[in-house]
Amino acid sequence: xxxxxxxxxxxxxxxxxxxxxxxxxxxxxxxxxxxxxxxxxxxxxxxxxxxxxxxxxxxxxxxxxxxxxxxxxxxxxxxxxxxxxxxxxxxxxxxxxxxxxx
Numbered sequence: 039x040x041x042x043x044x045x046x047x048x049x050x051x052x053x054x055x056x057x058x059x060x061x062x063x064x065x066x067x068x069x070x071x072x073x074x075x076x077x078x079x080x081x082x083x084x085x086x087x088x089x090x091x092x093x094x095x096x097x098x099x100x101x102x103x104x105x106x107x108x109x110x111x112x113x114x115x116x117x118x119x120x121x122x123x124x125x126x127x128x129x130x131x132x133x134x135x136x137x138x139x140x
């Protein structure tokens with residue numbers, strides 16, 4: 039899993055590409071990015087599956103803050119970003135959320 043950050047100073051945003059590699063979701067047909075950036079809406083941010091089997095989505099986010107997030111695979115399985123900036127306890131379920139720091 040991976041996140042790439044590109045700071046766009048003129049626009050005042052950060053272009054963030056979220057990538058869930060194929061080995062993290064073998065056989066998955068759909069993956070959604072779910073987190074603070076979309077109000078934890080499970081269907082608001084679908085990721086596109088590439089030829090290599092990885093799922094990707096690019097968002098423009100505000101710099102100078104942190105965003106908690108997770109990946110939802112086929113509407114049933116939650117996965118963290120293995121390369122997140124850090125992790126925090128999730129408020130529900132006893133698991134952790136990934137954190138993106140911009």
